[in-house]
């Protein structure tokens with residue numbers, strides 16, 4: 425099966441060609457970060473327009489790099505949610521056009537499932553069941569993936585996503601967008617015990633998260649230091665904030681794995697690129713003799729290869745999407761529209 429996959433849910437236009445779901449022949453990513461940077465975040469209208477400008481070029485590049493033509497493609501996959509509806513529709517419409525013109529099957533893909541499946545591309549031997557911590561710009565989920573297509577959401581954020589908290593704190597520190605990588609870099613130079621920020625563990629036994637209180641605490645700290653005329657150490661704030669986030673993430677992830685009696689944990693989403701998170705989770709997992717896997721940096725953030733991988737597994741399980749499939753901005757994990 426040769427899959428052509430398209431991702432356009434946010435600010436990356438990406439197209440990938442894959443063989444049998446796990447072998448990536450090409451994975452082209454056109455990022456719009458520069459266009460959005462001056463606004464300090466993604467502007468939906470600008471994103472849709474940029475996707476339209478880029479999509480055909482990126483498709484051509486992906487085919488060229490994979491050394492295949494449209495006639496070699498046997499299956500098409502595209503993200504249909506969650507994401508910005510105008511952005512989603514660009515990639516989904518392109519995928520439908522190809523499926524219709526070539527008379528080949530189409531699979532709409534859930535973007536969050538895509539983040540999880542990035543691990544199947546990176547680690548050829550990985551198979552479910554496992555616990556997955558999905559930490560991205562818009563989502564923070566603890567998922568028990570029992571089998572392909574079978575997901576149990578054990579916990580999720582009640583307010584801000586982990587990546588969103590990184591981006592908002594970075595913005596308050598004047599670090600620009602996206603903030604996660606900058607905080608990660610500065611945190612390495614700071615003292616993670618310098619400032620004690622509050623950690624919300626919520627009710628006993630809950631696997632849910634809450635990051636808005638922590639974000640407010642950082643903003644209050646910055647304001648109060650400013651009012652007192654104290655200078656702040658950006659490195660210490662970054663390190664202390666990052667530590668608060670990753671301690672909660674790691675503790676709940678390990679607790680989930682213990683409860684589900686699984687020896688496999690998987691990290692996914694943009695924040696899975698965070699070096700502090702990788703290190704702490706690795707250490708805690710080792711203590712429990714649990715194996716940890718995460719994708720390479722390029723596969724952590726948005727890309728079409730991970731979408732093609734989900735599409736492939738849906739395809740071989742017999743799923744097909746109709747050519748009237750619509751974008752679903754708030755699509756839930758495990759939810760299927762045809």
Ligand code: ATP
Nearest residue numbers: 560561562563587602604605608694695697698726
């Ligand atoms: P979603 O997948 O929830 O729809 P998204 O696609 O915008 O949202 P991703 O592309 O998965 O999100 O991830 C982007 C997020 O990852 C941003 O919030 C960014 O700040 C964060 N991020 C990237 N690298 C790092 C890092 N090294 N440390 C912390 N956060 C990071």
Ligand code: MG
Nearest residue numbers: 434435436726
């Ligand atoms: Mg992005």
Ligand code: FE
Nearest residue numbers: 560561725726
């Ligand atoms: Fe994403």
